[in-house]
Structures are given as structure tokens and as C-alpha cells.
Amino acid sequence: MTISDAAAASGCHLETIRYYERVGLLPRPGRTRSGYRQYTPADVERLRFVTRGRDLGFSLEEIRSLLQLAEDPALSCAEVDRLAREHLDDIQTRIRDLQRMASELERTIGSCRVGQRGQCTILETLRRFPDHSSP
Structure with a gap:
């Protein structure tokens, strides 16, 4: 899906998605041959996680920690x-x-x-x- 689709599906603004990519909260997406970003359902789920964390007042660093914890099922x-x-x-x-x-x-x-x-x-x-x- 495009960045517009990911923004609509996650409730996250386009520029915020780009920012989350720059700071490493969202992995850099794949690109089409014409250079458009391509997002997956997992990317949208991650964006929702970050957005919900921000809604609850967590800092980006706290969200980064929570994402790391969420990704390790052994913890x-x-x-x-x-x-x-x-x-x-x-x-x-x-x-x-x-x-x-x-x-x-x-x-x-x-x-x-x-x-x-x-x-x-x-x-x-x-x-x-x-x-x-x-x-």
C-alpha cells in the first residue's frame, strides 16, 4: 500500500510516518520501481501501536522500548x-x-x-x- 493508504489505515499523518522512518520507529519500506514507498499490513500495525502509545502520552523512547519488548516473545x-x-x-x-x-x-x-x-x-x-x- 502507498503512504497515503498507510496513513489512512493507521490514523497517522504522512509526515509523521516519514519522521518515524527517519528516527527508526518504523523500518524503511520497500519501494516500487518508480520510487513510491510500499507499506505492508505489519507496517500499519506498527504505526497503530506507535500512534496509540503517543495517544497515551508515552515518549518516543518509551515506545521504542515497548516495541522491542513486543517483538521478543521470550521476554x-x-x-x-x-x-x-x-x-x-x-x-x-x-x-x-x-x-x-x-x-x-x-x-x-x-x-x-x-x-x-x-x-x-x-x-x-x-x-x-x-x-x-x-x-
Whole structure:
């Protein structure tokens, strides 16, 4: 199948497919005599795997590790489980951070009295935001 067909079948954008080839997440496909890329159903399955991994927030390096684990049937599921648990912990930390940021922003917006820019509480809050570089 062509790159357009592979993109449609996998839900992955054409340029993203080319990028995944360049970084080694997808093997370089065969080519027709006229130079068009030719993808196999296995390539599309791999693209779906990578796309789903990205949808779940895995980094490309984490996906690379998961692909290696998926390709070796002799390996136990323990390493996959460890990677998934670490990733889940990271996501939960980011959620807590985002909730904290949302609360702070809600508080700041709630204290806003629409008026002159010089009296804007949102801008003033940003100006005096704590310096996280000092202890």
C-alpha cells in the first residue's frame, strides 16, 4: 500500500510516518520501481501501536522500548508492566500539577476586577509570582 493508504489505515499523518522512518520507529519500506514507498499490513500495525502509545502520552523512547519488548516473545511482561506503572505515576503527577495550576489560575481570575491594565490583578499576580529557583 502507498503512504497515503498507510496513513489512512493507521490514523497517522504522512509526515509523521516519514519522521518515524527517519528516527527508526518504523523500518524503511520497500519501494516500487518508480520510487513510491510500499507499506505492508505489519507496517500499519506498527504505526497503530506507535500512534496509540503517543495517544497515551508515552515518549518516543518509551515506545521504542515497548516495541522491542513486543517483538521478543521470550521476554516476560514484567518490564512492560514496570514501564506502564512509571508512566502512570508521571501522568498522575502531571495531573496534580495541572490541578494546582488550575486552582491558582481560578483564584487569580476570581480576584480580577476588570478595569485599567495598570490595575489588572492577573498581571500583578504574574509579576509577583514566587521565584522557584530559591529554597
